[in-house]
Amino acid sequence: MPVARRTSRDIRSESRLIVVRALLAAGETTRNELADDTGLSAATVSTVVGDLLKYGIAAETGLLSSGIGRPTTGLRLNADRGLVAGVYVEDRYFQATVFDTSLKRLANVRIRATEPVGTADAVIEWTARILDAALGDAGAAREDLLGVGVLLPGGMQRPVKSAFASDAIWLHLDRLRDRLGLPVVVDNPLKAVATAELWLGAGRRFADLVVVNLGEGVGAGIVQDGAVLRGATGTAGEWGHSLLVFEGRECQCGRRGCVEAYVGVPGIRRTLAETEPGHPIADVQGGKFVEALGEAADAGDAAALAAVDRTAQFLGAALADLVAIVNPEHLALAGWTTFPLGERLLPAVRERVRADAPGDAAAELGIELSRSSGMEGIAAVALERFMRDVGLVTTRVLPAL
Amino acid sequence: MPVARRTSRDIRSESRLIVVRALLAAGETTRNELADDTGLSAATVSTVVGDLLKYGIAAETGLLSSGIGRPTTGLRLNADRGLVAGVYVEDRYFQATVFDTSLKRLANVRIRATEPVGTADAVIEWTARILDAALGDAGAAREDLLGVGVLLPGGMQRPVKSAFASDAIWLHLDRLRDRLGLPVVVDNPLKAVATAELWLGAGRRFADLVVVNLGEGVGAGIVQDGAVLRGATGTAGEWGHSLLVFEGRECQCGRRGCVEAYVGVPGIRRTLAETEPGHPIADVQGGKFVEALGEAADAGDAAALAAVDRTAQFLGAALADLVAIVNPEHLALAGWTTFPLGERLLPAVRERVRADAPGDAAAELGIELSRSSGMEGIAAVALERFMRDVGLVTTRVLPAL
Numbered sequence A, B: 001m002p003v004a005r006r007t008s009r010d011i012r013s014e015s016r017l018i019v020v021r022a023l024l025a026a027g028e029t030t031r032n033e034l035a036d037d038t039g040l041s042a043a044t045v046s047t048v049v050g051d052l053l054k055y056g057i058a059a060e061t062g063l064l065s066s067g068i069g070r071p072t073t074g075l076r077l078n079a080d081r082g083l084v085a086g087v088y089v090e091d092r093y094f095q096a097t098v099f100d101t102s103l104k105r106l107a108n109v110r111i112r113a114t115e116p117v118g119t120a121d122a123v124i125e126w127t128a129r130i131l132d133a134a135l136g137d138a139g140a141a142r143e144d145l146l147g148v149g150v151l152l153p154g155g156m157q158r159p160v161k162s163a164f165a166s167d168a169i170w171l172h173l174d175r176l177r178d179r180l181g182l183p184v185v186v187d188n189p190l191k192a193v194a195t196a197e198l199w200l201g202a203g204r205r206f207a208d209l210v211v212v213n214l215g216e217g218v219g220a221g222i223v224q225d226g227a228v229l230r231g232a233t234g235t236a237g238e239w240g241h242s243l244l245v246f247e248g249r250e251c252q253c254g255r256r257g258c259v260e261a262y263v264g265v266p267g268i269r270r271t272l273a274e275t276e277p278g279h280p281i282a283d284v285q286g287g288k289f290v291e292a293l294g295e296a297a298d299a300g301d302a303a304a305l306a307a308v309d310r311t312a313q314f315l316g317a318a319l320a321d322l323v324a325i326v327n328p329e330h331l332a333l334a335g336w337t338t339f340p341l342g343e344r345l346l347p348a349v350r351e352r353v354r355a356d357a358p359g360d361a362a363a364e365l366g367i368e369l370s371r372s373s374g375m376e377g378i379a380a381v382a383l384e385r386f387m388r389d390v391g392l393v394t395t396r397v398l399p400a401l
């Protein structure tokens, strides 16, 4: 039965998460400011802060003088409580980042393999090693970790069509947990970026927002009523594989005409090739291509400018579909492609979205570049999972191992 | 601040709505069965039923013998508590339906004007008159009504581009309420159909579903976590004006390539005309066209069969986009077009959705025809609004006048 049964225990759990997010956003703050920031009553904030102090999630920072009235006790997240780590796993790219409990980044290690890592065993081994390397850089060890978050493209329910071992890992998550010997949470990068935006970005102002990730692949993290939408099989947000052109360009997913085939990096490369066949930078591989395209556009290269403008039209039209269907308060653009091209795409994208969205659904819609990273998002989920493990939070963290 | 503050009062309110919906679904039931159906504790059900009896929303029906154990008291919604009505308002079509409190239909009146009703005043007058006509048929009067729900295409935030007075009415809702002299709720038909499906249809099995309405216009009502998604400006679900073909057919909304331009009735007519220019039934106007097309297909007309199949491909691809973005548990197809064409479209639509949706997101997805009507949905909202007015429910009913 689709029955929402919230108990008073869930309400306490929700209040604790709200206060932790407010602490994360504020850095150092006070009980009064937390009440102002969260809309919770002073009494609730006081109870919740008591719980967080008791479990070492928050710490007092001494008296703060505010200029008016008597000084009040400062509060912050307790950076000494422990560490959390994120690991990004792709077919030939691994990255590990270590954070303290206030989500301050302490160390970051990347490895790019020359060939795709071929087996689930090898992926597990690489994940463990790069995590240890990042811990070493942070002067820490595995026992200092409260938990690890792993960013895996794809999802639990996705059939393993590709030869990428990182996809196969979804079937061997228990082995990954055993190898790491730590509490592990796993999420798709799209959802993790949305979590980061929710905790640390526009989510501080909006309860309904969409974070679009633009890279080799593209997709959306949809936040509704302060929670990341997952969907029946965990694939909600696969906007990159919704249609831009019925029976249009072939997409790597097997479908034809997907948004990704137009605004993913290979799609932009194809748009340039269609604009000017044989253009030299169309051969620049990987993420370097969008950098080269941005530089060529800056230098006034006509084909590059035309390809960027065409991309903005494709992207704006595809984002207008998200506005039509989901109608968010805010739209954040994240991912590799936005670093070199974001500012250049933004004006035409905004114009196209306003023109194409139903009625004036986009009239007040903010469309902004985001610096949210999936790594921060998955670290936040690992922290949330730790709070659940100690009994402070009742929400289900999915998939947690 | 996007802070969800649920109080224990909200939880009681939610439990009452859950029990009312279970009563609506069950017809006659018992406290024990309500606990089984809703997952609420026996104690909660007992308290909630007490509240509903006190306010006359529910009534006891005498002892039911279950075969085993001692007889228990039967419960149902109290059909004598009062009436609710729904009125559908379009530019040249008005319909009013009167229901009792258990949402049993008592009377229904339709009027089709030969010309669009030209002014907001005239729309208000027609609405009042058709409501009185339906009440007359039910042997009732306005003072018997607990409330009225009005179905208005478009939405609050939609700029009045069209000359239709029914659109302009959104700007004069207070005058409509004053003329009727009753509590009024107003909703877009897409959302009202979704509400009906949620209360009376697949919502009894699924918390996350999409109801697609197929008629002259097309759109979706998206239900998530047991609530109809509205979006920042009330336009969530405007899937009909998301893209099927970038820069494709002109849509009545002004955009090019919208889903509606392919699977709305005029879009299907155009598909037939493209299949066989000058085909005689392409000139059949309004909803009769889809009936004529269904009959021609049944008779083996090759162009009609081809147009129906092409429509199924368009529709399946467009529905796969909803699966990619929202990933529901269930997809219900409602609306005029489904009456003559639903069974004929369904097999190819199901196949296309499974092929086009990401991974196996649609492998377990039920795609079924729905008989939910917006009229039942808006009557349910009017009932919910009455429960709010007497203090049984705290949820905001939007827009309520």
Ligand SMILES: [Zn+2]
Pocket (backbone or CB within 6 Å): A240, A241, A242, A251, A252, A253, A254, A255, A258, A259, A260, A261
């Ligand atoms: Zn695709």
Ligand SMILES: [Zn+2]
Pocket (backbone or CB within 6 Å): B240, B241, B242, B251, B252, B253, B254, B255, B258, B259, B260, B261
């Ligand atoms: Zn349109």
